[in-house]
Amino acid sequence: MTTTSAGPRRALVVRSVVVPVVLVAALLLLGHTLSITNVLTLEEVLGLAVFAAATNLLLGYGGLVSFGQAAFYGSGAYLVGLSWLHHWMPFWAAFVLTPVAGGVIALAMGAIALRTRRLYFALLTLAFSELFFQLVNVRYDFTKGATGIFSVSMIPASLASPRTGYYFTAGVACVSLLILWKVTVSPFGLVLRATRENRERAEALGVSVYRHQLLAFVISGAFCSLAGALFVVWGQSTYPDLLNWTTSGQPLFMAVIGGMFAFLGPAVGALLYQFGYQYVTQHSHDWQLILGAALLLVVLFRPDGLAGVVSRQTWARLSRFARRAGRRGLPPEREPAAMETPIDGAGEAARVPGSPTP
Amino acid sequence: MILDIQDLHVYYGESHVIQGISLEMDRGEAVALLGRNGAGKTTTMRAVAGLTPCARGRVRFDGQDITRWPAYRTARRGLSFVPSGRRAFDTLTVRQNLDLAARAWRFPRRGWDVARVLKVFPLLEELSGRRAGHLSGGEQQMLKIARGLLANPELLILDEPTEGLSPAVVKDLGRWLDLLRGEGLSILVTEQNALFALAHADRGYVLEKGRIRFASDASSLRSSDEIRSYLGVARLA
């Protein structure tokens, strides 16, 4: 393989300049032209987009299915909420602290959870977030229990105005997405991807998979926590449901719907999921039937998500580029380069009836 | 003719792995399928056994078109595929592995039952209570072949049987193969170890990038310098 790196480099320019500029312009335009209701929904979507993209750092890039992302999301929201309730600190201080808190929680949680693999990892992270969920529920005097904390004065008056809140959220979301994207294309991100594609080989080359995964977990936790704080900006409330397993499932759905192998896939998924969910719940009492059927159809017929349609080949190209640029001498992938299964390595896939053993 | 493959094509996703392979073998023959790693040997055999779908082409077994048959049907029909690697049912005991295979289907009786298999492989008798996951590579290979025989096949397909085995066990393996040939069983072996395969086969095919590069009888393949250098076996000889 002796292709010049000019191609990928130009691709990088496209990705790091053109895409963000187009997106920011679109967001500004939308914030200006949309009705208040839709601005507010878009604000919610942007928070969820950060949540989903941060989760996808683990899912799509690290091959780690964490079912405990709600622990960070909810912690971020509760940090802001409890700061207000108990007069710990002003909103801005709490807001800035949320990623730190999320990172610290992720460090503790990841240190234990990353000792396990695949499904057990998913279930152990789930157990952690359910523990948080129960703790918030039973400490009624401290957290207001299952009712949650609701007050418009939880956030500064300036942010309570929908458009200001939207622009603020859009700004935070764009910066967060940019940072997350930088992480994914950094040497760290490339090694992370290598650990997803072949853990054993990465380990054989002296990469500490555990440390890389832990760092990814911490980064993901920090941004999920920030997304939780953005939820408070949107909803002026925090309640235990934000820590429940269904909340952990949301960013995973979004990533799958939008496509976990494209950086912006989860964000697109957040947009589609949230608008779809709202539309369906508002227009039909049978929303469960409709949503369930839609989910099933996506999973059966578009398993790599909607963004996958556009970007699967792009992804393959980027992977090849990543291999050349980042792995410095890792042996070439065996053909065929089948879509990797994020939870299972290829080894597990091979044990499923009728699947290829390359 | 026991096996007749015509213009077989197989894809993995978008990559065209097998690009038109034709292969014929007669009843009672032992045929070796050779080639480097990734040449498509295993894929061809998997496609024949029904484990991988064929995109195009036709596979006939004993005059019957089995191209689209699922693996269990080809197995019941008498085509026994012994996969490569450590593929015993590791949570079951050796005996359970054998009983499972013996009772999987009411196979036409062609003379193989557990007692006879244990007579051929007496070591398995000793190991019968052991969990298959705890067996050595050679023992697992023996177990897999025994399992394959219990399907009472007319054609036994062995995928990379020598992979990971010590030279002593490889020698045993050769003995078993000759024994089975003596029984009149048709055997198709894929191998990277060309010398081993050709030593126990009547004919051989050499695959390269999903196509058949050479086909000839075993002795002439063995002696051909071109083949030897192509397969990189000169050093071994």
Add this chain to the structure above:
Amino acid sequence: MHAFVVDLVSTLSTAGYLFIVSAGLTLVFGAMRVINLAHGSFYMYGAFLVTTLVGASSGARFWWAVPACAVAIGAVGAVVELGVMRRLYRSEHLTQLLATFGLLLIFADLALRLWGTGARTVSSPSPFQGRITIAGATFPSYDIAITVVAVLVGVGLWAMLTRTVVGWRIRAVVSDPEALAATGTNTHLLLTVVFALGAGLAGLAGAIVAPQTSIAPGIDQAIIVSAFIVTVIGGLGSIAGTALGAVLIGVAQTLGTRYAPNWASTVIYVVLIAVLAVRPWGLLGAAER
């Protein structure tokens, strides 16, 4: 002595209840590596169906209604396997999880149409309507029925997996489905049977537990989390592990309620985290490659 008997009986009946519910889940996971969120739906349908079959009548009808529920829900499971799960064996766990979540939503909605929003009940069958007193502790005699059924289910599954060819095949399909197909086993049919069996066990669980509880929408989601905790603690795919997990959670819940009532609901998660931190594959689970 009295307190001990009370705790023991409470632990046993809780464990029995949890085991029956979780057995099918772990069986399905063991054979097909699928985490089935719709397992709770099968449980709920079993419970609703038994209320329909038994109705207001008391007692005797229950005993033929229970197997009928198990068979009916097993059939539903077979349809689900053929229609949905079969297409997903090559997908990753997350995709399967999403599919079963979609099924859970669909089943929940259909249940609202079929059985309405209200709570339903069914009375205990005739020989188990009363109470039993041991060492001064009184407890429902139906607890005995639950415990007996739990033991029967456990022993039955264990015997099937270790003593029958079908059981060996189910274990073999875990190790190597292709090699199993190469021995002439119809693995597709086998997986349909296993999934139907898992669903049937969930339906049986719902039916057998029904006299002890109220049956209302939402029990599908309420049960699934407990069932997961139990199976994960024991090690996914291990019947004995599930039994152990059920007992452990029974103990944790009983002692938690007695000594730290405010924290009882958190105790089980602490147990789960502690177990997985020490044994990442559950107590009796096989280490995954």
Add this chain to the structure above:
Amino acid sequence: MTVPTLKPRLLAATAVTAALALAVTACSSSAKSTSPGTTSPSASSGSPSSSAPSSGGSVTVGDSTTLSGAIAQLGQTGLDGVKMAIADLNAKGGVLGKTVKLVSADDNITPATGATEVRTMITQDHAIAMFGPVSSAVAAAQEQVTNQYSIPMFFYTSNDMGLMRGGANKYAFQFVPNTTMEPSAVADYFVKQAHGPITIATFAPDYSFGHDTVSGFIAALQRLHVNYRLVAQEFPPLSATNITSYLTAIVDSHPDYVFNAQFGSDLVNFTKQASSFGLFQKTKVIAMYDYNVLAALGSTTPAGSIGFDRAPFWAMPELGNFPQTFKAKYGDYPSEWAIMGYTAVQGWAWAVEKANSFSPSAVASALAGATVPTIRGNLTIQACDHQAEIPEYVGTIAAQPDPRYGVRLWNQPVFSAPFSDINPPCGASS
């Protein structure tokens, strides 16, 4: 591999994203008339509320409540009550000559969902009044929204004191006895039944409603100088299916009475399991044994235990043939939630007529302190906290099915605690 194909693909991906965003948002915004550029919701809310009455002879009200999951029955029957009230209004020519339309949605017991639904109903469907949800968390989130848009909000199921305690919320009204009133009423009835020193255990779902109701009950016992001793207090999780260990703790403490703040399916579950433990032989349970729970329990209903209910139709002769009409329409007798939902709609409609305007502000002003004629008689809405002065009903469960309804209900006479007895002085928070 080559750049020229890569670039358009990426741009295409971006464009698809942006286009999707625009399309989806444009799609869902097509129905609205609010002018873009308004910066605060309260500024925009004036227009829908004042413009709506003039649009085609109808006005819209909304009800976002729980229609799926464990508490769906409360939400569904309540919604049926609201629907029937609206149908009855329209049958009589509507309100101020306008037909009333109802938009409803399932909140999925999620505050964010409930809040978004209410916002959409207000801004897109131009709902000019909202009727409340089941869960207090959803209620709190929805109240924030209706408050922002200055739209009257009527709670008829969720009865959290916290909703009203904030005070000064001009637009929130409560047509259900709150978490102080309810246990006070029970204590008033209970004090007449219980003689001598008694032991009590409490059993309640582990969240604010459960804790508030239990502490309200204990506070009322102290106020009434009951000679009691607390022997056990259990707070199982809401919707817990397996409560064996909590239950054995209660059974083991041998209380004379168990005060239980569970409701709906949880209470059915408790009663089934408790009776199989023989709890009802020596212990009386005090709980929200309303019509739906009693109907679900059937023959296992514990006779002699004490039930409380916010609106038991069989003990409210003032309802006339409303229960029968309701049953004819919705298949079953009205739950307490249905009656309260019906009443809440009547309250709103009365205030509109009184104010001769649909304006939320005028409606809210007209209602505060007013006395409203409803199917359950005249109800006064307290000016200070907008609590409807409705009584709470308490009774002892009968041993025989009621001949009229075929369900074991309460013995006559049913005790009805007057509002004045059970409500703390206005403005006092508990």
